[in-house]
Amino acid sequence: MKIVKMALTVSLLTGLLLLAGAIAPKAVQACSCVEPVLTEQMKSQDAVFVGEAVSSKTKGFTAFSSTLDKVEYEFRVAEVWKGQVTSQLKVYSTAGSDSCGMEFKQGESYLVFAKSIGGKLETGLCGGTKLLSGAGAELSQLGQGSKPPALDFLTSKTSSAGAWMVTLLAVVLLAVLIGYAYYRRRTSHRL
Structure with a gap:
C-alpha cells in the first residue's frame, strides 16, 4: 500500500511539473519593434547618416547602473541624408538591448537613424539603425547622400x-x- 501511495504521489508530482512547464510563460524580450518603413523613418528622425563607430564611453558600472543608462558613441561620418551632421559626432543609446538600446562595435559602419532629444542625437533598436552591410535596400531607396561638413574648430x-x-x-x-x-x-x- 505504501508503494502504491508513493508511486501515485510521484506520478501526480510529475504530472503537475509537466503541466506547469506547458503553461509557464516562455522567455520574453522586453524590446519588440515593428519593422520601420523608410519614408516614415525619414520623417520622424532628425538625422540619417552612414558612419563608422570609432569609440564608446559609458559612465562605468555602479551599484545603481541600469540598462537605461546612456552610452555615448562617437562616429566618423561618411555620408549624410538628413540633419545637421558633421564629419565627427556623438550618438547616444541605452546600454541594453532589453531597453531597446543599440550596441555599436568599434570599427563597424552603420546606417544610423537618430532623433534629437535634449540637444543630443539618440538611437535604438526600433529606429531602423543597422549595420551598413545589411542596409542595401535602404541605401538604394535613399539614393546618393552628401558629404558631411568638416568640424569647425572654434564652434564645435x-x-x-x-x-x-x-x-x-x-x-x-x-x-x-x-x-x-x-x-x-x-x-x-x-x-
Missing part, C-alpha cells in the same frame, strides 16, 4: 576646450600688453 562642441584655450590666451596677451603700456607710461614720467 567637441572642441570647446580648444576655444577656451584660444580665449584665455587672448586675454592673457591683452593683459600683458596693457601692463607693459602702463609700465612704460609710469617710467617715462619719472624722467
